[in-house]
Amino acid sequence: MRRLILLSICFPLLFSACASDEQVGSLCPEIDEATQTALFVAYKDQFIIPAYTTVFDRLESLEASLETLLASPNLTKLSEVQDNFIAAYRAWQYAEPFYFGPAEDQLIEDHLNFFPIDLQALQASIDNGFDEEATERYDRGFPAMDYLFYQGTDEAIIERLSDATVQAFLNANLDNMMNRLDLIIQDWNTAFGAAFINNTGKVDGASLSQIINTYNRHFESIKRNRVGLASGILTLGFKDVEVLEGYYSGISLDLLSDALDASAIYFYGGSKNDSLVSLYKLLSDLNLRVNNNLLANQMAASIEQYTAALEAIIVPLDDAILSEDEIIFGLYQALSGFVVLAKTDMPTLMCISITYVDNPSDSD
Amino acid sequence: MRIHTLKMFAFAAFFSAILFPACNPDDLVEVLDYDIPAIYNFEHVSYSGQTQRLAMLTEMTSYMKSGVSADVSLDFDQLTAMYSNDSILAGWQGSYESSKQLKNKTFELVQADFETLLGQMVEASASTANYAAGSAGISISSDGTKTYLFNERGVEPVQLIEKGLMGACFYYQATTVYLGWDKMNVDNTSVEPGVGTDMEHHWDEAFGYLGAPIDFPTNTDGLFFWAKYANTTNAITGNNRAIMEALLKGRAAISNNDLQTRDEAIVEVRDAWEQIVAATAIHYLNTAVVSFDDEAIRLHALSEALAFIYSLKFNEDKAQSNETIDAYLDQLATTADITAFDLTNSTTASILAVRDQLAANFGFSDVKEEL
Numbered sequence: 001m002r003r004l005i006l007l008s009i010c011f012p013l014l015f016s017a018c019a020s021d022e023q024v025g026s027l028c029p030e031i032d033e034a035t036q037t038a039l040f041v042a043y044k045d046q047f048i049i050p051a052y053t054t055v056f057d058r059l060e061s062l063e064a065s066l067e068t069l070l071a072s073p074n075l076t077k078l079s080e081v082q083d084n085f086i087a088a089y090r091a092w093q094y095a096e097p098f099y100f101g102p103a104e105d106q107l108i109e110d111h112l113n114f115f116p117i118d119l120q121a122l123q124a125s126i127d128n129g130f131d132e133e134a135t136e137r138y139d140r141g142f143p144a145m146d147y148l149f150y151q152g153t154d155e156a157i158i159e160r161l162s163d164a165t166v167q168a169f170l171n172a173n174l175d176n177m178m179n180r181l182d183l184i185i186q187d188w189n190t191a192f193g194a195a196f197i198n199n200t201g202k203v204d205g206a207s208l209s210q211i212i213n214t215y216n217r218h219f220e221s222i223k224r225n226r227v228g229l230a231s232g233i234l235t236l237g238f239k240d241v242e243v244l245e246g247y248y249s250g251i252s253l254d255l256l257s258d259a260l261d262a263s264a265i266y267f268y269g270g271s272k273n274d275s276l277v278s279l280y281k282l283l284s285d286l287n288l289r290v291n292n293n294l295l296a297n298q299m300a301a302s303i304e305q306y307t308a309a310l311e312a313i314i315v316p317l318d319d320a321i322l323s324e325d326e327i328i329f330g331l332y333q334a335l336s337g338f339v340v341l342a343k344t345d346m347p348t349l350m351c352i353s354i355t356y357v358d359n360p361s362d363s364d
Numbered sequence: 365m366r367i368h369t370l371k372m373f374a375f376a377a378f379f380s381a382i383l384f385p386a387c388n389p390d391d392l393v394e395v396l397d398y399d400i401p402a403i404y405n406f407e408h409v410s411y412s413g414q415t416q417r418l419a420m421l422t423e424m425t426s427y428m429k430s431g432v433s434a435d436v437s438l439d440f441d442q443l444t445a446m447y448s449n450d451s452i453l454a455g456w457q458g459s460y461e462s463s464k465q466l467k468n469k470t471f472e473l474v475q476a477d478f479e480t481l482l483g484q485m486v487e488a489s490a491s492t493a494n495y496a497a498g499s500a501g502i503s504i505s506s507d508g509t510k511t512y513l514f515n516e517r518g519v520e521p522v523q524l525i526e527k528g529l530m531g532a533c534f535y536y537q538a539t540t541v542y543l544g545w546d547k548m549n550v551d552n553t554s555v556e557p558g559v560g561t562d563m564e565h566h567w568d569e570a571f572g573y574l575g576a577p578i579d580f581p582t583n584t585d586g587l588f589f590w591a592k593y594a595n596t597t598n599a600i601t602g603n604n605r606a607i608m609e610a611l612l613k614g615r616a617a618i619s620n621n622d623l624q625t626r627d628e629a630i631v632e633v634r635d636a637w638e639q640i641v642a643a644t645a646i647h648y649l650n651t652a653v654v655s656f657d658d659e660a661i662r663l664h665a666l667s668e669a670l671a672f673i674y675s676l677k678f679n680e681d682k683a684q685s686n687e688t689i690d691a692y693l694d695q696l697a698t699t700a701d702i703t704a705f706d707l708t709n710s711t712t713a714s715i716l717a718v719r720d721q722l723a724a725n726f727g728f729s730d731v732k733e734e735l
Contacts, residue, residue, distance in 0.1 A: 232686070235471075235473060236471065236536075236540065236677055236678060236679075236680065236682070236686070237677065237682075237685060237686035237687075238471075238473045238474075238677075238686065240473060
């Protein structure tokens, strides 16, 4: 143990002068079942099911335009496919935060948005056929389409999309994405959704725990995968913009903005409004405080900070990473500040455990 | 070192200071109530994976150096197999567990660069000519005692690979990975016999990458890689003791669950290790200047220096940014790309300029010519 030896007279009565003014802790708050259920219903009906449904609908539009394109590739049809792709990819940002239950069962992140694309794995899947059960391949989903629809000149893309094996891959990939989304939507509309709204309590696996965990997991993935890795902040200063989400289509900043917007919406229950059923309102009503300040207000202030930091980026994200170190670092710092509130303070004060593993490590 | 002795001082100080009325934080003296041993003989220590990787790089280097013979052309498949520990193709002399390899522990973003360098190593080994700018081959030192194999740009690939991997693998793993947040914020209560707690084990793995015996620096026999280079400049820098004491301090702190002291030791290890890297780079730059007219020695020393400077990138708390390190490399080799270094137009002025910048930035200005 490390010990402090006092060299001065510090009688016990005087110790208060040296004491920290930090809040020592608080008892776990009671959250009645009706409050919890109202929150779960709002999540399910206002956010989760609509988010998945929107992605599915936009993928249907993409599927239709892709069918037309592949039948007879030309630049006009390619442009329509690209527009539908962007619409679907941006919609996905609002569904990605809910990685538990049916989404986890379907390994939906793995199949829809593991990035960056592994080009060797993608080519192998094109050559050998799409394996819908394969996992951790980094060869599929939106990142695969991002590459196939955008990498190279228009002529090169048209030529690529005229290849029968590429066409087969694209169709199989899209089928896989939509099939899995369909199963998720079904599950939310039936058994899982019903169980979710009644799964009160704070233990691991309870709905509140799932919401808090998935909220943090998603936010950390934004910080790490959409900013930290490409910018070199997490990689010893080695920048690598090709690992950005949506690198080939050039929509990385839009996707990042959408992801952060989604996170804020799910915190506020929509736009910031004290009356909406939301995590924000719950934290306010419970009067949870850190250093005597309302946690809800601190989180709201932090959201404003990282939103302002994001808005300071006025060029494509890859350009900003390569030339605007201060701005990117400012964004990363702002995101890190929010993590402290959301991942440390919020679960601690609510007495909910963070159970996801965000730093898998090897043994030797 | 016995921190215990500080207790007596603190005890006396307590009474001598009893008349002072304030409760001032400056008056607090911190002591440890546990011993920091003089040698790395803690209970439950294991770093066999690190020892195996040091041995793999030793074998790999030996194989690469065999390419200097005119009748030896290195085999690319064998060399890459050694890098990734494909035991069937690697032709190891030693015995290594299949899970241990150099490649997957190399900083991920530069693994491909090292595979490119392995290819360059093999290409150079195919040459049977003498080296000349634009033509790969061997060059012999003026005194006839040293023979090196250079590529067409005057770079000795084996140095970039060996010393580069010391940086991108060993140094990176020790200072950034094992002393990093993920590996240091783990369980420190459950002891696995012979291995220690997870936190202890991670610290031991960092120690393993130093390549030092447990009684280093009293014992300087059997030094590998970083420990060997620490010892090279130790008479001037005192780095042997600095890094070993920091490693002993951190491990003792972990075993006594003193995470504040552990965190101090992390900073000290990273700093001391970085000093070893910088001092070694300066040492080789000096060699290049002193032997500038001896082409073989100059190019060999510059290749070593480039690899050590490049290695500075892989410490999480590095004192210099990648941009600054790249600027050093660019001054010496016309590019910061390790796969494209070009030493055919080096000048003493550019070497000394980098030497002086390094010395100033790492606190060696007073001894820069002695290193």
